[in-house]
Amino acid sequence: MVNKHFTSDLPTLLPPSSQECSRRQFLGRIGAGVGAISAAGLVVGEGQGAWAAGVQRPNWNSKSVKKEFGLQEGLVYMNNGTLGPVPNRVITASTNAWREMELNPAGNGFGTTLQQAEAVRQKAADYLGCDLDEIVIMPNTTQSMNAVAQGLHLSEGDRVLTTDQEHPGGVRCWEYYEKRFGVGIDRAVIPTPPESEEEIVDLLAAQITPKTKVISVAHVTTTTGLVLPIAKIAELAESNNCILCVDGAQGPGAMNINVRELNCDTYATSAHKWMLAPKGTGLLYINKRAAEKVDSLRLQDGYRYYTATSGTLDMPAAIGLGASIDFLTEIGKPRIEEWSLYLREMMYDKFLHMPKVTIFSPEAGTMASPLVTVGCEGMTGGDIAAALGKQDIVVKVVPYGNRISTHLYNDEEDVEKVVSAIKQLLG
Ligand SMILES: Cc1ncc(COP(=O)(O)O)c(C=O)c1O
Incomplete structure (x- = not known):
């Protein structure tokens, strides 16, 4: 469900007191765009396919990119918005x-x-x-x-x-x-x-x-x-x-x-x-x-x-x-954006149809970034983050609930894991 009723309410953060059709607009228009061809000629939304075309290092895909990082084995890291992992190099x-x-x-x-x-x-x-x-x-x-x-x-x-x-x-x-x-x-x-x-x-x-x-x-x-x-x-x-x-x-x-x-x-x-x-x-x-x-x-x-x-x-x-x-730069700025937004749209779509979940982030388009914030009925953001943490899934607590990020080292499996873990928590 998309949030239609809330305007802002940020108790913890607030103090007391383009030009012609850009690449992002294009991606926005096609949404998750399964199988669509992007402005740069890359295949968008076909998972590993997004990595496959026009790569400078053709043997790289999202799995091998993951190995470039020293993230704890099995950790589903979806809090890049707080701090990102550095590649081993x-x-x-x-x-x-x-x-x-x-x-x-x-x-x-x-x-x-x-x-x-x-x-x-x-x-x-x-x-x-x-x-x-x-x-x-x-x-x-x-x-x-x-x-x-x-x-x-x-x-x-x-x-x-x-x-x-x-x-x-x-x-x-x-x-x-x-x-x-x-x-x-x-x-x-x-x-x-x-x-x-x-x-x-x-x-x-x-x-x-x-x-x-x-x-x-x-x-x-x-x-x-x-x-x-x-x-x-x-x-x-x-x-x-x-x-x-x-x-x-x-x-x-x-x-x-x-x-x-x-x-x-x-x-x-x-x-x-x-x-x-x-x-x-x-x-x-x-x-x-x-x-x-x-x-x-x-x-x-x-x-x-x-x-x-x-x-x-x-x-x-x-x-x-x-x-x-x-x-x-080696992987390519457009490719990284494409992948991150592809995963983001996948996650957004799954939350959209999930009972007891409210989405506070914009739908696909020029206002969308690789961050999605959801609120869960009957559970605070803290409850959700703590429960996910026990399953080695890291998300951020924000005033509306939880903010979940997707970056180049994430993959479809990560999205599936975080979405199904939240679904289970909500019964
Ligand atoms: C929009 C925004 N501005 C500023 C900051 C602060 O960043 P830093 O601690 O790197 O200065 C953050 C951190 O999350 C942020 O999200």
């Missing part, structure tokens, strides 16, 4: 770099190891579709959002427009302004799920005031995996003279994202989620046109990996991030 790249650095900490740490870490910026820029002088390697989304917010120097009376579906990591930075400097925050209430992208834009537009200086939204919401229409929100921001800051923690990795196409001013992501990179790695994109407006202490000395205002960071982790980007 990423651990190797990081530990090799770490060992090498420790041979001569200062000599290598501020020599070859630092050079290798710095080189990852270009890979990251290529991966996200921007220029080298628009990208910073950061520890996570939260610190990137903080750095951006701090750099905007808002003052009393200014307003920030956001939604009621944000993660604290994307809004504490604005709440700090509210508390310390009398900046106002407006929150558009987003239905779960909304009817259309236009509805989201209209809900945001209705809250804009002449005092609104910033629009700050998640690209993919932490609560239900809703994909917000960032390019359309960018038009709204531009026409109202606002800066658009995007919390993309749940974005790049499984989804094929190009930040330039989104046309936002800033975009922060956590590479340790969907990009399958070492924990404590993230990326911050600042569009050139926005660079002068974002004048933060953290970025005072530029965007290089090490600066006088970044201080010394975790270089082996950054080098691991480079290896993760190589891994994702």
Whole structure:
């Protein structure tokens, strides 16, 4: 059943107080698209077939990809939205770099190891579709959002427009302004799920005031995996003279994202989620046109990996991030998105017809991501997660119930397992 009655209600998260027919639109239109041919000519929705066409490493399929990860034997890991597993080769790249650095900490740490870490910026820029002088390697989304917010120097009376579906990591930075400097925050209430992208834009537009200086939204919401229409929100921001800051923690990795196409001013992501990179790695994109407006202490000395205002960071982790980007690129961004969404639609369809289950995420289409949130009648999200945990199935507890993710290392068997386990729990 799809949720038709609830709008937002997020007790635990909230604080007190495209262009022409894109690939995603195409996939959305065909839904699960069993056997359909995608825009890229890949077979969509035929399970292993999705891996088979046009692969750079033809012997790879979803099973062999799974072996690239060190996940506990038998674990059905469906909480990538919290933290993603890193491929074994990423651990190797990081530990090799770490060992090498420790041979001569200062000599290598501020020599070859630092050079290798710095080189990852270009890979990251290529991966996200921007220029080298628009990208910073950061520890996570939260610190990137903080750095951006701090750099905007808002003052009393200014307003920030956001939604009621944000993660604290994307809004504490604005709440700090509210508390310390009398900046106002407006929150558009987003239905779960909304009817259309236009509805989201209209809900945001209705809250804009002449005092609104910033629009700050998640690209993919932490609560239900809703994909917000960032390019359309960018038009709204531009026409109202606002800066658009995007919390993309749940974005790049499984989804094929190009930040330039989104046309936002800033975009922060956590590479340790969907990009399958070492924990404590993230990326911050600042569009050139926005660079002068974002004048933060953290970025005072530029965007290089090490600066006088970044201080010394975790270089082996950054080098691991480079290896993760190589891994994702080798498999192919479109292929990963296709697979993740194929599994997502499979799971969505199974839940749709299950008694006692309410789906809070959008149906297939441009608003869908590889995250599905379901609520179960008579059981809390905590009850479900604990019971599944006993069966080695990992899902996330969110205010609406449980959020379940699908990524390239998951397969149809994982989907079957989580769906049938929930069905059994509900009797
Ligand atoms: C939408 C969103 N923003 C921000 C964060 C915080 O991410 P991090 O802890 O990597 O800063 C999360 C984490 O789940 C998230 O889902």
